[in-house]
Amino acid sequence: MSILTVTMNPSVDIAYQLPTFKLDDVNRVSNVNKSAGGKGLNVTRVLKEIDEDLTATGLVGGDLGNYIKSQLDQGAIHHDFYQIKGNTRNCIAILHEGLQTEILESGPTISDVEGEAFKNHFESLLKDAEVVSISGSTPSGLATDYYVELIMIANAKEVPVVLDTSGESLRQVLLSGHKPKVIKPNVDELSQLLGRELDKDLNLLKEALQDSLFNGVEWVIVSLGSEGAFAKHNDLYYKVDIPTIDIVNPVGSGDSTVAGIVSGITRNYDDVTLLKHANVLGMLNAQEEITGHVNLNHYEALFNKIQVRGV
Numbered sequence: 528m529s530i531l532t533v534t535m536n537p538s539v540d541i542a543y544q545l546p547t548f549k550l551d552d553v554n555r556v557s558n559v560n561k562s563a564g565g566k567g568l569n570v571t572r573v574l575k576e577i578d579e580d581l582t583a584t585g586l587v588g589g590d591l592g593n594y595i596k597s598q599l600d601q602g603a604i605h606h607d608f609y610q611i612k613g614n615t616r617n618c619i620a621i622l623h624e625g626l627q628t629e630i631l632e633s634g635p636t637i638s639d640v641e642g643e644a645f646k647n648h649f650e651s652l653l654k655d656a657e658v659v660s661i662s663g664s665t666p667s668g669l670a671t672d673y674y675v676e677l678i679m680i681a682n683a684k685e686v687p688v689v690l691d692t693s694g695e696s697l698r699q700v701l702l703s704g705h706k707p708k709v710i711k712p713n714v715d716e717l718s719q720l721l722g723r724e725l726d727k728d729l730n731l732l733k734e735a736l737q738d739s740l741f742n743g744v745e746w747v748i749v750s751l752g753s754e755g756a757f758a759k760h761n762d763l764y765y766k767v768d769i770p771t772i773d774i775v776n777p778v779g780s781g782d783s784t785v786a787g788i789v790s791g792i793t794r795n796y797d798d799v800t801l802l803k804h805a806n807v808l809g810m811l812n813a814q815e816e817i818t819g820h821v822n823l824n825h826y827e828a829l830f831n832k833i834q835v836r837g838v
Contacts, residue, residue, distance in 0.1 A: 531656040532571045534585035536666040538618040540564025548623035563598040566663035569782035572819035589614030609645045637668035653684045662691040672699040679705040706743035713750040770832040779818035784809035803833045
């Protein structure tokens with residue numbers, strides 16, 4: 528059995544690291560990193576680094592799609608994508624002066640035929656899946672309830688889904704009768720879902736997660752950035768406190784946390800261990816220049832510094 532990661536709108540991620548970034552001027556880059564990207568593929572790489580058995584799937588097309596597959600081949604990552612006619616996108620991150628400026632292409636438009644064909648492809652891959660991780664946005668052309676359909680297919684096969692998306696795609700899932708096992712919004716996304724402003728106050732967060740919108744979702748894990756996380760597992764609530772670290776590259780830290788959640792589920796971790804495992808992987812990613820990479824030499828030390836308490 529293995530983990531199935533789904534990236535419907537992957538990209539070739541290009542990261543430029545600059546000491547300063549000047550508008551309307553020439554900026555020369557000495558340090559460039561290109562990788563197979565998209566949130567789901569960040570999850571995929573971290574799962575591979577912690578020795579999980581997995582298959583990556585999603586939609587790819589054109590030369591950039593072939594580049595993504597070649598990058599995964601070089602990393603010995605098993606994949607089984609559905610080929611589309613359109614060309615996979617580029618996404619650019621400019622890291623400068625402790626800031627991060629992103630330029631994201633929208634990606635190809637998916638036809639109805641391609642959307643239906645992927646659902647069949649997805650269902651065929653579930654026979655070997657223990658957990659499914661679905662991350663990121665859906666490309667143009669797919670309905671906003673497309674993830675509802677994927678979750679419905681997975682639930683019918685009794686394969687739990689960890690969903691990391693936002694906006695209308697997440698709202699459609701929560702309003703449907705087909706729920707994922709886990710969602711991982713941040714505070715801003717939670718505010719958007721509920722239509723009211725929230726902050727990191729624990730009482731407000733606890734009240735927010737009691738909203739009927741989250742009924743049927745076993746785990747809601749809310750990212751609080753440098754302040755850790757707030758989590759609801761069925762009727763239990765937890766605050767995760769993390770130590771201060773030196774951040775090198777925050778891109779993909781949330782995806783690394785998702786990898787830890789998925790991994791924790793496959794390993795049948797208890798609540799506290801799962802939350803610590805997930806958060807330590809997010810922290811390790813933030814300490815590396817390369818997105819979707821963790822240095823496990825520091826795993827144990829950070830794991831022991833994370834505190835999880837009931838609320």
